[in-house]
Amino acid sequence: MKMEEMDIVKMIAISGDSKAKAFExxxxxxxxxxxxxxxxxxxxxxxxxxxxxxxxxxxxxALMGEEDTKVTLLMVHAQDHYMTSQLARDLIEAMIAIYE
Structure with missing residues (x-):
């Protein structure tokens, strides 16, 4: 597995942990x-x-030309996890503010 793929997988895992914390x-x-x-x-x-x-x-x-800019299914999956974790956190944070 290439270094950027490892970073993408790490991004998926971290985003999943973030979303789990938000739902907790x-x-x-x-x-x-x-x-x-x-x-x-x-x-x-x-x-x-x-x-x-x-x-x-x-x-x-990618912008500096150090990585291949080809969009992979793995990167799309990582972006999906990252965006949904942010959305979950933002919404739950707003709910906390409402309860306060």
């Missing part, structure tokens, strides 16, 4: 544990930042 926060919110929900959202945001940094690095390498 939603469960805490349902149980009225707002403090824990906020902690989990913070963790989710940090994971999304990690995924974002991987994404930015991959895009930068």
């Amino acid at each position: 926060a939603l469960k805490c919110l349902k149980d009225k544990d707002i403090a824990r929900a906020k902690e989990l959202i913070k963790e989710s945001r940090q994971l999304d930042l990690e995924a974002h940094n991987l994404q930015t690095n991959l895009i930068s390498k």
Whole structure:
């Protein structure tokens, strides 16, 4: 597996962890544990930042001609995971604010 493919797989895994934290926060919110929900959202945001940094690095390498710019199914899958983790986190974070 090439280095960029390893980064893409890592991006998928991190995004999945982020989404799991966001939905765990939603469960805490349902149980009225707002403090824990906020902690989990913070963790989710940090994971999304990690995924974002991987994404930015991959895009930068492609723009500099260091990586093949061919879009692969794996990269599309990674983008899907990353975007849905961000959306889940944003929506659940807004729900926490409403409950407060």
